[in-house]
Amino acid sequence: MNHKxxxxxxxxxxxxxxxxxxxxxxxxxxAYASSGWSPEPNxxxxxxxxxxxxxxxxxxxLVERVGQPPVLGEILVGVLLGNLIxxxxxxxxxxxxxxxxxxxxxxxxxxxxxxxxLETDIEEMRRVGVRALLVACAGVAVPFLAxxxxxxxxxxPGLPVTTYIFLGGTLSATSVGITARVFRDLGRxxxxxxxxxxxxxxxxxxLGLLILAVVSAIVVTGTADWGSVAWIALKxxxxxxxxxxxxxxxxxxxxRFFALIHTGIGMKFTLAIGFALTLAYLADLIGLAPxxxxxxxxxxxxxxxxxxxxxxxxxxxxxxxxxGADPALKSEIGAVIEHHADRHVEDxxxxxxxFLVPIFFVLTGMSVKLDVLFNLPVLLVAIGITVVAIAGxxxxxFAAGKVNKWVVGxxxxxxxxxxxxxxxxxxxxxVFSDELYSVLIVMVVLCTLIAPPVLAYLLRKSxxxx
Amino acid sequence: MNHKxxxxxxxxxxxxxxxxxxxxxxxxxxAYASSGWSPEPNxxxxxxxxxxxxxxxxxxxLVERVGQPPVLGEILVGVLLGNLIxxxxxxxxxxxxxxxxxxxxxxxxxxxxxxxxLETDIEEMRRVGVRALLVACAGVAVPFLAxxxxxxxxxxPGLPVTTYIFLGGTLSATSVGITARVFRDLGRxxxxxxxxxxxxxxxxxxLGLLILAVVSAIVVTGTADWGSVAWIALKxxxxxxxxxxxxxxxxxxxxRFFALIHTGIGMKFTLAIGFALTLAYLADLIGLAPxxxxxxxxxxxxxxxxxxxxxxxxxxxxxxxxxGADPALKSEIGAVIEHHADRHVEDxxxxxxxFLVPIFFVLTGMSVKLDVLFNLPVLLVAIGITVVAIAGxxxxxFAAGKVNKWVVGxxxxxxxxxxxxxxxxxxxxxVFSDELYSVLIVMVVLCTLIAPPVLAYLLRKSxxxx
Numbered sequence: 014m015n016h017k018x019x020x021x022x023x024x025x026x027x028x029x030x031x032x033x034x035x036x037x038x039x040x041x042x043x044a045y046a047s048s049g050w051s052p053e054p055n056x057x058x059x060x061x062x063x064x065x066x067x068x069x070x071x072x073x074x075l076v077e078r079v080g081q082p083p084v085l086g087e088i089l090v091g092v093l094l095g096n097l098i099x100x101x102x103x104x105x106x107x108x109x110x111x112x113x114x115x116x117x118x119x120x121x122x123x124x125x126x127x128x129x130x131l132e133t134d135i136e137e138m139r140r141v142g143v144r145a146l147l148v149a150c151a152g153v154a155v156p157f158l159a160x161x162x163x164x165x166x167x168x169x170p171g172l173p174v175t176t177y178i179f180l181g182g183t184l185s186a187t188s189v190g191i192t193a194r195v196f197r198d199l200g201r202x203x204x205x206x207x208x209x210x211x212x213x214x215x216x217x218x219x220l221g222l223l224i225l226a227v228v229s230a231i232v233v234t235g236t237a238d239w240g241s242v243a244w245i246a247l248k249x250x251x252x253x254x255x256x257x258x259x260x261x262x263x264x265x266x267x268x269r270f271f272a273l274i275h276t277g278i279g280m281k282f283t284l285a286i287g288f289a290l291t292l293a294y295l296a297d298l299i300g301l302a303p304x305x306x307x308x309x310x311x312x313x314x315x316x317x318x319x320x321x322x323x324x325x326x327x328x329x330x331x332x333x334x335x336x337g338a339d340p341a342l343k344s345e346i347g348a349v350i351e352h353h354a355d356r357h358v359e360d361x362x363x364x365x366x367x368f369l370v371p372i373f374f375v376l377t378g379m380s381v382k383l384d385v386l387f388n389l390p391v392l393l394v395a396i397g398i399t400v401v402a403i404a405g406x407x408x409x410x411f412a413a414g415k416v417n418k419w420v421v422g423x424x425x426x427x428x429x430x431x432x433x434x435x436x437x438x439x440x441x442x443x444v445f446s447d448e449l450y451s452v453l454i455v456m457v458v459l460c461t462l463i464a465p466p467v468l469a470y471l472l473r474k475s476x477x478x479x
Numbered sequence: 480m481n482h483k484x485x486x487x488x489x490x491x492x493x494x495x496x497x498x499x500x501x502x503x504x505x506x507x508x509x510a511y512a513s514s515g516w517s518p519e520p521n522x523x524x525x526x527x528x529x530x531x532x533x534x535x536x537x538x539x540x541l542v543e544r545v546g547q548p549p550v551l552g553e554i555l556v557g558v559l560l561g562n563l564i565x566x567x568x569x570x571x572x573x574x575x576x577x578x579x580x581x582x583x584x585x586x587x588x589x590x591x592x593x594x595x596x597l598e599t600d601i602e603e604m605r606r607v608g609v610r611a612l613l614v615a616c617a618g619v620a621v622p623f624l625a626x627x628x629x630x631x632x633x634x635x636p637g638l639p640v641t642t643y644i645f646l647g648g649t650l651s652a653t654s655v656g657i658t659a660r661v662f663r664d665l666g667r668x669x670x671x672x673x674x675x676x677x678x679x680x681x682x683x684x685x686l687g688l689l690i691l692a693v694v695s696a697i698v699v700t701g702t703a704d705w706g707s708v709a710w711i712a713l714k715x716x717x718x719x720x721x722x723x724x725x726x727x728x729x730x731x732x733x734x735r736f737f738a739l740i741h742t743g744i745g746m747k748f749t750l751a752i753g754f755a756l757t758l759a760y761l762a763d764l765i766g767l768a769p770x771x772x773x774x775x776x777x778x779x780x781x782x783x784x785x786x787x788x789x790x791x792x793x794x795x796x797x798x799x800x801x802x803g804a805d806p807a808l809k810s811e812i813g814a815v816i817e818h819h820a821d822r823h824v825e826d827x828x829x830x831x832x833x834f835l836v837p838i839f840f841v842l843t844g845m846s847v848k849l850d851v852l853f854n855l856p857v858l859l860v861a862i863g864i865t866v867v868a869i870a871g872x873x874x875x876x877f878a879a880g881k882v883n884k885w886v887v888g889x890x891x892x893x894x895x896x897x898x899x900x901x902x903x904x905x906x907x908x909x910v911f912s913d914e915l916y917s918v919l920i921v922m923v924v925l926c927t928l929i930a931p932p933v934l935a936y937l938l939r940k941s942x943x944x945x
Contacts, residue, residue: 056763067749116522119522286533290529290530327819334812334815349800364830365831367744
């Protein structure tokens with residue numbers, strides 16, 4: 014807030030000095046990263062790369078100023094760094110293949126899905142009910158079927174059927190994070206439209222991860238008969254359900270056991286992260302994506318599991334101080350601090366996410382090959398896929414019943430994490446060529462770019478009419 | 480605190496169920512880690528290893544129950560895991576050489592020294608004054624000179640002079656963390672003895688890092704003439720001083736510039752971590768250890784640099800609520816929340832430290848080869864070095880003036896992070912053989928094991944006499 018107090022006259026020289034210092038900070042980093050062009054650059058070079066990635070990704074949060082979500086900025090930074098080789102700068106080619114940076118990125122996406130899981134409330138999903146479910150199913154089915162059966166084979170003919178299925182799957186999910194953020198930025202989280210969209214987006218993510226599990230397994234095992242699809246869907250469903258039922262029992266017992274040893278915040282943190290990583294590797298063990306496991310871990314863990322552990326000292330101290338306060342103030346402050354005590358696990362995971370998640374999205378952007386888009390047919394395919402991706406979600410809005418259907422539909426358009434994970438998985442499995450992968454990243458970027466202004470227009474229009 | 484309410488009758492079955500569940504949790508992890516015996520195990524195997532390392536390291540915090548610092552437990556867990564091969568279990572041999580786990584450990588120690596730097600107050604160092612400086616210098620000089628010139632060449636004759644210098648250096652520092660913790664656990668942080676010991680321990684760490692910088696550079700460049708020693712000492716001193724002076728100016732400008740873009744907590748986090756990693760790699764660039772850089776970064780950054788950034792929502796909310804409270808309560812609660820607002824940067828770094836620091840200490844322990852200690856000469860050397868390490872610090876206590884000199888001396892005995900970093904650096908540079916490295920780890924473990932009970936005895940005795 015403070016920065017708003019500085020007028021443009023004092024802000025200018027400060028901006029200039031800041032830019033100079035930032036250049037002085039980043040230029041040697043880039044030079045150093047460039048010099049580290051060996052098969053295994055030393056630890057300090059990786060520190061240098063991380064500084065560049067993290068600082069540029071954070072600077073890219075400037076896109077928020079024009080109503081865009083930060084994830085978009087992070088991807089664009091990645092696209093920029095990854096394509097510097099087109100103008101002769103080789104510095105970042107080593108980053109693309111470094112196993113240590115790659116591992117941090119993988120860890121980042123596991124943590125991100127764990128966070129999404131932590132924020133997902135099964136009860137809330139049940140409450141938004143049938144309409145959200147209808148919108149979610151329509152929003153998955155329409156773009157998936159349209160691309161897998163029709164648009165895919167027409168626009169890019171001659172590819173294996175698994176590629177079309179993967180392509181359809183990539184269009185199916187909605188970004189919970191981006192969608193929630195757009196509504197929050199516009200102060201509309203309490204409208205029925207927002208609740209339907211958020212509910213549907215959560216269901217979409219689960220459906221999307223299920224589809225990802227199924228299609229990945231089809232690709233890996235090489236079989237696409239309906240029997241094995243059903244088996245994989247069953248396995249994925251059973252894993253999620255089993256993880257939730259057994260995990261809930263285990264989480265309660267394990268947290269109680271560890272609380273006997275130590276109730277410190279470090280123990281709380283280790284339990285949460287240990288749970289996420291354990292389910293991630295169990296998911297991998299039975300052939301699902303690790304992110305499915307960490308998402309399940311997030312759904313399982315509830316504040317109640319951590320009631321026996323310490324809370325931040327600020328909460329203990331304020332609790333002690335308000336003991337003698339007048340009842341009204343006591344209950345007000347008490348409510349605030351108990352709320353924060355409950356979400357403390359989310360708070361202690363957050364810094365890991367600040368550190369690791371941008372690495373994933375920057376690396377994702379870095380693998381986009383801009384040169385493949387320099388030819389017209391590929392660009393046309395990208396635009397075609399994007400149109401289907403948008404139209405499919407907007408049409409799904411019509412399943413929402415008596416609300417503003419256009420708002421619901423456009424609310425489902427932003428794409429984000431799950432699509433990028435889909436695209437990255439498809440690329441890692443060899444299902445998507447460099448061209449197709451780049452097409453999908455362009456689709457994600459365009460959907461995420463176009464939706465917020467349209468949504469803002471629709472919401473302002475409906476407010477005028479009401 | 481809650482766990483204290485459960486009596487032993489209800490605790491028993493809970494403990495049993497907990498142990499069973501923990502076994503069910505860890506056994507498949509171990510089995511999985513064992514199966515991952517390939518040159519580049521997949522990402523999910525690394526997740527499995529991390530779970531084992533983090534959970535066991537955290538369980539090792541049980542040593543706190545018998546008055547021992549957690550770092551000791553973490554090292555012992557590492558020693559255990561690293562020597563399972565002696566009983567035929569090969570599962571953890573792949574962990575020792577994995578570049579991804581090794582990188583996380585390196586990042587961990589950089590973060591740890593950054594935290595120590597953040598907690599170090601230059602003003603406070605100045606205030607504890609001459610006595611702390613005397614104790615620190617004596618505590619560094621006595622063991623350093625005794626080992627480098629006399630005990631080293633006598634106990635392990637025939638090694639290059641750089642090894643003796645490195646050996647002396649390894650004995651020179653005191654663990655700020657462990658020392659502070661011992662005094663805090665005994666409720667004696669406000670005694671003059673405690674202030675002298677803590678002040679001296681901080682100066683010791685700086686001196687230790689300077690010595691590390693100097694001796695590492697001697698080993699790398701291969702020259703040991705006094706001219707180059709002076710040059711390296713000058714370079715290290717100039718780096719620390721330059722980093723502090725220029726860094727202070729840069730930190731103020733950079734934080735102001737970034738606050739113009741965004742004042743979110745993510746930005747605050749990125750600035751702090753970016754600063755630490757930048758100085759770590761600059762230190763590496765001019766030939767110093769990266770930890771020297773991150774320690775300097777921690778000293779430079781002050782709460783005032785982050786005044787323009789957001790604070791956790793709980794602070795904003797409580798600030799709003801107490802506006803109308805009665806003045807006494809308002810100022811009490813206000814003081815608490817402003818204190819926490821100021822230390823917020825330390826709080827957002829802490830979870831990274833929970834995640835990464837145990838990996839460093841467990842990996843440190845894993846590189847101890849127990850079998851080399853199975854022969855009597857090596858064991859005798861370990862005991863000899865340990866005796867010098869303890870005697871040197873106890874003698875340094877006599878420089879403390881009119882306080883309980885034995886308390887000051889024994890307060891300096893615990894060894895920890897810096898010694899382990901010294902030993903690990905020496906091993907990486909090829910200065911220490913496996914035998915000598917293991918000897919030093921034994922020295923650190925023994926010093927850290929012996930000091931707390933002796934200190935507790937001395938403090939209780941002096942309390943009785945007073």
